[in-house]
Amino acid sequence: MRVSAGGERVRIVLDGGASVSRVSIGAATIALVKEGRIDTASLQHLTFSGAPDGLVLAAGAPLWSDPVALSIPDGGVVSVSLYLLEPIQVPQADPQLIVEVAPGGDQTAAAELTDSRRVVARPLLTTIHVDNPEVDRVIVAFGDSITDGTGSRDPLMRGWPDYLAERMRAEGMKNVAIINHGIGGNRLLQDSVGQSALARLDRDVLAMPGVTDLILLEGINDLGLSGLTLPGMHEPFPAVEAKDIIAAYTQIIQRAHTRGIRVIGATLTPDLGSPFPGYATEEKDVIRNEINEWIRNSGAFDAIIDFDTAVRDPENPAYLLKAYDAGDRIHPSDAGYKAMAAAIDLDLFR
Structure with missing residues (x-):
């Protein structure tokens, strides 16, 4: 996702909407994207209410991450990776909304997902908030x-x-x-x-x-x-x-x-x-x-x-x-x- 105005701290908002009854999060990361690839040197692990995992996203309720230090330039592109402990069904959306999914274990720290495929779906990530005074x-x-x-x-x-x-x-x-x-x-x-x-x-x-x-x-x-x-x-x-x-x-x-x-x-x-x-x-x-x-x-x-x-x-x-x-x-x-x-x-x- 492209960020219009950069900053030094960032947090994300997850929201599955009313049709997603439960999302169990095992891990989440955010990183800069450079030349089309995840820059693992910039990768930061995200927590939610102080916890890195085990958080459950309830239907219709947004879940905000804790702020994390990440220097994002104006117009910069970031990647957010989520490891879900349970399968979910999300509503189909228009072709602009493409997410990359991979089976198996936690790959949130990887530069590229193994055995992944792209699907058209409503992403859980709805907003990226960047602190910029x-x-x-x-x-x-x-x-x-x-x-x-x-x-x-x-x-x-x-x-x-x-x-x-x-x-x-x-x-x-x-x-x-x-x-x-x-x-x-x-x-x-x-x-x-x-x-x-x-x-x-x-x-x-x-x-x-x-x-x-x-x-x-x-x-x-x-x-x-x-x-x-x-x-x-x-x-x-x-x-x-x-x-x-x-x-x-x-x-x-x-x-x-x-x-x-x-x-x-x-x-x-x-x-x-x-x-x-x-x-x-x-x-x-x-x-x-x-x-x-x-x-x-x-x-x-x-x-x-x-x-x-x-x-x-x-x-x-x-x-x-x-x-x-x-x-x-x-x-x-x-x-x-x-x-x-x-x-x-x-x-x-x-």
Whole structure:
């Protein structure tokens, strides 16, 4: 995982969610990654409430590690290894969430796992907290797969939040950290892949230490699934109108403002041409544009970012620009994510 702002002490947060009833931890380590390999010279053993093992993670409850000394550079990559004493089942997630698993004994101190394989799954590791006294601005990027970075070819550059952090480092903005809380397939109004944005706001934004700003880019999956009946479903998803999305945005703004957090609204990016039947239609694009006009002109947000304008085809604005399309007409490519990051006025965070 890439850390936007480095520091000298670090701790991790594990959370299996409500669907994982029990996780028994035998050992845990954290280390820097250099040239694609775990740097064992930097490896530190993690403890939880002073104990190195035997901790049980309960369903729905986060488990924080004790802080450990580890010098992480800004934009540095770290690896976390866990030895689990019992097998677990975790929910499947989008292709951005890849973990490496290996059978047998404790390999948490190894540079490479023996007999390992990669699986797509929701990882137990949810957050890495780095102590950095220089950081006085913490931004949460809150959204779905377009925030999570689906479509990116670089597994260590997760979408526009990482490219934004890269821009900020180049500008010497060492006081800013970015948390990526995008979940592929997530929706604003209803649970799907993970809890809805309305339901997870407390955990993923309001409970994060030091959060000052929230960038909200969510709602395209609500529109896409509106009225659709997927295999195995007996009834279609409820129809979603612009007023439903706007009401949810208003709730998020109000809840964040009670904590003194600025909310920056981001316009929904185009998705016409999607290969998923019924997901993107001209009728749904009318609703998307209605939502975007409200984001731009209502004055409800503390500031706005116009991602729609940044990545759409000027000749066919209901479509992603071909150079910015990862291939499915929904998710941006790395070039598209860079364009999104470039569309953000850094003065918003100075």
